[in-house]
Amino acid sequence: MKEKIYLSSPHMGGTEQNYVQDAFDTNWIAPLGPNVNAFELALESYLSQESHVAALSSGTAAIHLSLIMLGVGPGDEVLCQSMTFSASANPIVYQGATPIFIDSEPDTWNLSPHYLEEAINARIALGKKPKAIIAVHLYGMPYKVDEVAAIAKKYDIPVIEDSAEALGSSYNGQKCGTFGHFSILSFNGNKIITTSGGGALATRDISNKNQALFLATQARDDAPHYQHSHIGYNYRMSNICAGIGRGQMEVLDAHVALRREMNLFYKDLFSNFSEIKVFKEYNNNLFSNHWLSCITFNKPDKNNNPNALRESLMAENIESRPLWKPMHLQPVFKNSPYYGNTTSETLFNTGLCLPSGSNLDQGARDRIANAILKYFKR
Numbered sequence: 001m002k003e004k005i006y007l008s009s010p011h012m013g014g015t016e017q018n019y020v021q022d023a024f025d026t027n028w029i030a031p032l033g034p035n036v037n038a039f040e041l042a043l044e045s046y047l048s049q050e051s052h053v054a055a056l057s058s059g060t061a062a063i064h065l066s067l068i069m070l071g072v073g074p075g076d077e078v079l080c081q082s083m084t085f086s087a088s089a090n091p092i093v094y095q096g097a098t099p100i101f102i103d104s105e106p107d108t109w110n111l112s113p114h115y116l117e118e119a120i121n122a123r124i125a126l127g128k129k130p131k132a133i134i135a136v137h138l139y140g141m142p143y144k145v146d147e148v149a150a151i152a153k154k155y156d157i158p159v160i161e162d163s164a165e166a167l168g169s170s171y172n173g174q175k176c177g178t179f180g181h182f183s184i185l186s187f188n189g190n191k192i193i194t195t196s197g198g199g200a201l202a203t204r205d206i207s208n209k210n211q212a213l214f215l216a217t218q219a220r221d222d223a224p225h226y227q228h229s230h231i232g233y234n235y236r237m238s239n240i241c242a243g244i245g246r247g248q249m250e251v252l253d254a255h256v257a258l259r260r261e262m263n264l265f266y267k268d269l270f271s272n273f274s275e276i277k278v279f280k281e282y283n284n285n286l287f288s289n290h291w292l293s294c295i296t297f298n299k300p301d302k303n304n305n306p307n308a309l310r311e312s313l314m315a316e317n318i319e320s321r322p323l324w325k326p327m328h329l330q331p332v333f334k335n336s337p338y339y340g341n342t343t344s345e346t347l348f349n350t351g352l353c354l355p356s357g358s359n360l361d362q363g364a365r366d367r368i369a370n371a372i373l374k375y376f377k378r
């Protein structure tokens with residue numbers, strides 16, 4: 001069997017182990033320590049001058065803390081992009097609140113401004129104003145930031161920007177991860193950079209960062225003994241993981257360039273396939289990190305469809321994956337309200353994510369190209 005080609009696997013730059021070794025040498029194994037501070041600083045200077053970053057145990061934890069800090073509690077409603085990974089929505093339920101799912105729009109595959117506003121009006125008419133909007137930059141593609149921000153402002157509802165897949169992407173020259181009231185990042189193993197597992201919360205308000213750190217470290221009051229006035233969480237990033245993150249920050253831009261090269265590779269490969277569309281930026285104001293490169297079949301049929309292509313690639317030990325299944329179609333969320341049409345459902349039924357890692361060399365690319373051409377009998 002040929003070596004497996006993964007959708008997106010960790011890609012170390014080389015210096016990560018030095019920072020981890022430093023942590024061992026100085027016995028900074030426990031949470032906090034110099035790597036955590038330095039990793040946060042590196043993220044802050046990468047994102048923007050106004051960013052304050054708290055390194056956490058996961059992106060999910062960052063969303064959870066955002067909801068807590070926005071006061072979301074039992075009986076509340078939170079608007080959330082339906083087409084996303086479940087981690088965008090699960091923390092809403094942790095808080096005893098109800099997710100209200102919104103369809104995607106076809107340009108970016110992200111939150112539809114039209115259905116977002118329709119949902120806000122409908123929920124207000126029912127007597128309940130939503131407490132927050134969770135918008136996602138799916139596959140690294142920036143959502144319609146200006147349109148979503150205008151609606152958020154009009155109705156005075158804060159935005160949690162789920163930038164888990166979009167570190168290195170930008171919108172009108174401004175980095176993703178700087179647009180929300182709270183913005184979250186993920187460094188899970190398959191993301192654009194990894195700390196083996198981890199996440200971060202970014203905010204323009206330093207008091208929000210301090211509050212996040214307080215909650216993430218068991219909400220200890222200022223006292224010599226263990227004194228608590230709030231419920232706390234164990235959500236901080238460890239100094240070991242942050243060491244990996246420091247090394248990864250040194251190669252982030254290079255890895256974004258390589259992911260974008262993979263996207264070009266697929267654009268080239270499919271350039272004369274009228275039946276396939278490669279997902280790309282719909283205008284020049286967008287810069288996607290192309291975390292994953294995706295295609296859609298214009299008219300899938302019995303012979304040509306995403307699932308058959310996926311199985312055919314699997315036979316060559318090449319991993320591919322369906323697009324995110326929308327949350328409003330998930331059994332666990334079957335009772336949650338949904339506003340929209342069939343855009344996200346159609347994307348799910350016609351799309352496929354292809355191997356996109358920054359570590360795919362020419363040999364891997366040749367194997368992918370040959371397997372795809374073989375499937376389409378070209």
Ligand SMILES: *Cc1c(COP(=O)(O)O)cnc(C)c1O
Pocket residue numbers: 057058059060061084085087088136162164165185186187188198199
């Ligand atoms: C990965 C991911 C998350 C969660 O991040 P973790 O670090 O795995 O908890 C949240 N939202 C989206 C869209 C993601 O892809």
